[in-house]
Structure formats: structure tokens, C-alpha cells
Amino acid sequence: MIEACPSYMDVGAIEGVMATIDCQTRVYAQGGYEALTRGSGLFGAALTLLMTIYVALIGWRLLFAPEGARLSEAPGAALRIGVILALVTNWSVFQTLVFDLADRAPVQIAAAASSPWTAAGGGQSLAARPIAGLDLAHDELRRSAVAFGVKAPPNAKGYASADAASAEALSLAADALMVMSVGVVGGAKLAIGVLTAVGPVFIALALLNVTRGVFYGWVRALAGSALSLMVGWALLVLLLVVLGPWLAALAEQREAQALQPRMATSLAALVLVFAVGQGILVAAAWVAALGLRMGLGARTAAAPAAASAPRTEPATSSFPVSRADRLSQALAQEAQRTELRVREFGAAGASVRAGPVPAAGPRPSDTLGGSYRRPVVPRRRGGA
Template structure:
């Protein structure tokens, strides 16, 4: 692919934009073809990963738990997506390649309407016309030596409030203008072409859970490139809508012979502000593309109304406001539960041994409930005396 050469002077901006667009398309198309070509290193890696995925699936069927129908359908879909993204250039070009590189201009044209392309003029032609007007205004200068003003005021007082020199102001303004335009455009277009070239390798990473995050990041970067180009195009169109009438008026004043002392400062301020706007739009689109989950707002505390007729909340602590126990409290509760369990276990074992050693009648008495008073259940019912005591009683 022969991209247009960049020449100094006339049509510098338009040639540079066309060259960057050509290089991004070249990188996306031919890079994909080089990686996805049969026999290349990338194609062998993708084929090996597919073979490994199918082998692991077969081993799971033989020795592991039987996968559900949902898992089987998802695995088949993964294989189809990988084969489509890695080895089918017509499908990849229609679904992803053209959508990333061509859709931003169409979306911006639909959203901006006449703001993006008024009077059937392309955005690139308008950018080149604005750059040529800046060069012409730099050649004419501000008219400091002429001393003729539209308001017919003193030249010294008009030029005294200008903090930037004429040539430096116009030169810095054009540098910021071209750098902000080409920097933002080149960043997004070249990044998009590089990501499109990595499609065969990125698609193979969808197969396994450990590498699925890399595939998700690849998709998010493509979304950032697409939405970022739309945002930069809209911001550039707004900048042109501000610069075009201003440049036309400044050139008209200088052509009629009047001085424009505030032109360098105004032009530098506008170009610098819109360069920062473009960088901010890219950052904002990146935050949108890399946002995870759904935004949730914190629960608002319920404020009780004061007054005789106000409803009062219950006194007990709610589940939301109740503090969780600390680690020391959890350890103490666990130790207390363990001690109680051991105490109950030891007492029950001693009771069981005592019941096993006692006679059957005593065991039945101990087990069966009794209506006697406390302490009467084990009291002797008959008098127990020794033989000597019996003989002594007889001798009396």
C-alpha cells in the first residue's frame, strides 16, 4: 500500500492526516494477514491453543464431572468466535475492522450534521484551509507598524496589554494547533491499527479463564479507539466552527489595512484550550470503556422527623448499622464454646461410668424420676450396726 508522501508547505496538514489514516489501515489489514496466514508463528500458536482446549474438554468428559448443557454451548461458541476472529478475514473486516476505522467518521457526521461537514466540504479540507489561514495571518502580522485601528485608538495603549510577541504568538499557536490535532488523531488511529493486527492472538486468549482478562482488555481498547475518534472528531469540528470565522475576520482586517493587536494571544488561547479538550475527551472515553460493573449510590441514612406526630424508628439497632464483631471477640466466643463443649462431654462421660458401675436397681432408680425430697433418694431405710454393738445391747 502506497501512502501519500508528506511535503512541507502547501497541504501539509491534509497530507499528514491522509498518511496517518493510510498507515493505520495498512497496519490493521496486513498485520492481521501476516499473523493469521497459514504456517505463521501466530497461526501455529492459535492452533495449538485450540487443540489444547479441545483435549482438556475431552479429558473432562472422560474423567471429570459431566458438563451441563450451558457449559457445552458456551465452549462451542468460544471455538466459533476464535475461528472467526483468527482465520476469517472477510467476517473480521466486516464486523470489527471497518467498524473501528470507518464507523467513527460516519457516527460523527450523523451526530454533528452540518457542524462536521458544512457545504459538502470534508473535515480534512477544512483543517487544511484553517492551517493555510494561520500561515497567511502569520505572514501579514498584527500591523504593529501601521498604527491604524478600527476603533481609532492610540497604538501604544492597544499593544501595551499584549503579553506575547506577534511572531511568537502566531508561531506557538500553529504549533499547538498541529500538535494537538495530529497527536490525538495519531494516538487513536495507530493504536486501532495495532490492536486490529493483534486480533488472531487476542482471540485465542478467550479460550481459557486465566487469559480471558487479556481478551477483555483488547475489546475495551478497541472500544476506546472507536469512541475516542468520535469524540476527537466532534471536538475538532467545534474547534473549526470557532476558528474559521475568527480567522476570516482577522484576515479581512489585515487585508483592509487595519491592525489586529490581540490576534496572537486569542489564537494561542483557542488552540491550546482545544488541545486540552481533545486530551480530556480521550481520557473521558477511556473511563467509560474501562468502567466495571454498574454504578451504585451509597445508602442514605434515614433522618427521623421531630415533632409530636412524627414516626419514630425502633430503638434496636438495624442490620445495616450494627457493627461487626472484632477478631478478639470472635476468638473469645470460639474458646468459650469449646470449653462448654468439653465440660459437657466430660460430665456426661463421668455420669455414664457411674451408671455402668452401679447395680441395675440403683441405675434404674437414678435414671427414673422420683418424687422424694432432695437427699432422701440415697438415705438408708434400715439400721446398720456391727456385731459387737448387737452383743452389747443384749447384755444390757
């Protein structure tokens, strides 16, 4: 049963919004998954149809063996079917392998990478509790902006009054801090929730080669959202570490009613620089996610080489050749090669039996006196 999210009215602005987004994302992802896989008969019928087509294509390839299909591919196909069925029929498996990996793992990785800074100061720094620290930083920027506005002359413009310019700069920094936290981190969480809620549709499309590219696109989108969440959270922790001393000094000046426009301007510029850096990191995260290559990329890269390679056997028909035809062709070719080898060996044996071929040129009998032979006179025995 899906639990309802509690109300977060009595906490800070950023903490309440972030807690609401985190809870609603989890509830929406689980509810959408269960409604799609259990409550919708259309998805079940579509999944059954895709399974039938996939099994029929496997049988066709094993029967006619187009493009060199082999029986050894059957275990891989069975494994693919099993993984897809496990992911689209069990929320616990899907939550562990997809939702938690995309929503929980990036925050945990960022927290582990930032642990040396969050543990510094005995847990009293703003980075020790990032959400509460963001609320404190946002509230301090707002209070200081109001204090500068009260100190500035009535209806003063930023270009005419340093206090008015400081108030505008701190107000802009507070808005930028809200966008960096709620906008980037919360937006990434919402994207992950929606993508996981409709995830079974894209996972089912991974069955067929024709629709597998859509599944790869979904994986890249989910990876881009997860990487954006990771780098955005890590940068927020770093921002809180840097802002801690500045905010403490600004609070002391505000309580002492000795606000300095220079410090306010520097603090606002620091927040805006981190906002720009976060935008660059999010863009880099999406570039890394879009560079993800799976089976589709490998086949695409190998396609030009396969197309440019010479064909050893031209196609004689547009119909697929069965295994029996392939076997008969192979046996006929082997018989032709065997007959050719037998002929070559027979010709070589005949030349050896005929003896060596006399060399060209004049023979001894053709020269002058070469044909003369002295007659042999038999010896007579004594007394004969």
C-alpha cells in the same frame, strides 16, 4: 493483494499527514494480519495447541463434572471456537467486525453527530470538509503570525511588544491545532492499526479462562482508541465551526494591513481552550473504555459472595467426584430420607391405634362413693 499507498506531497500539511496515516494504518493492519495468520507457522501451531487444550479441558469437565459442569455448555463452547476461527482465518470477517468497527465507525458517528453544523452555510464553511478546513485554519494562523512578526520591532519580546506577543500566541495556536488533529486523531488511528494487526493473537487467547483476561484488556485498549478517535474528531468539527468567523475577520485585517493584537490573542486563547477540552475528552473516553465489563468482571464480582456463602457439603477429597459417584450419593441420601419418613408415619399410626391417652388428674372411681354400684335385681314374670 495489498495496495500501496499513494504519495500526498501536493496537498496541505495536515491533509497530507492525515491521509498518509489513514492509508498506512489500513495497509499495516491488513498486512500484519495476513503475515501473522498465513505466513507464520508459529501462530498456527500455537492456535492448534490452544484448541487442543481447550477441547481436552471440556472433555475433562464433562467426564468428572467439577464445579457442576453440564452437557448444556457444549453448544456455547462450540460457538466460541467457531467465532475465534472465523476471526483469525478470514480477513474480510475480521475487517468488518474489528477494523472497520474501530477505525471507520467512530468517524462516521462523529460526522453524523456534527451534520447540522457541517451542512450549515451551504457547504462553504470550514466544517463542511474538516481535513481541508484544518489546513486552511492552520495556514491562516501561520500567515497571521508571520504578519504580526513583521509588524513587531526587531528582536522584540512578547512582554515588551503587543505585536510580538500576538505573533507568538498565533504560532502556539497553530501548533496546538496541529497536535489536536495529527496528534490525537492520527495517534488514535495508528493505535487502532497496530492493535488490529496483532489482534489474532489476543483473540486466540480468549479460548482459555487463564488467558481470557488478556483478551479483555485488548478489547478495552481497542475501545479506548476508538472512543478517543470519535470524541477527538467531533471536537475538531466543532472547533472549525467556531473558528470560521474569527479566521475570516483575521484574514480581512491581514489583507488590509490592520491587524489587531486583541483579536489575535482571543483567537489563540480559543484554540488553546479547545485543545485542553480535547485532552479532557480523551481521558474521559479511556475511563469509559476501562469501565467495560465482560464475563471476567461478572465472575470477579460474584467471587466474594460465593466465597462467603456457607458450604452445604464439605469436600472430603481433593480429587474431582465423577458423575457415577454423585448419582450414588444422591440415591443414598434419598433412601435415607425415605426411610426416615416411613418411620415417622409408622410411629404416628401406632399412636392412633392405641387410642386417646387418658388425661392426668383424679378419676371418678377414685372419689368417695364413686366406686359404688347398685345391684341389679332381675324381674320375675307373673305366675312364676
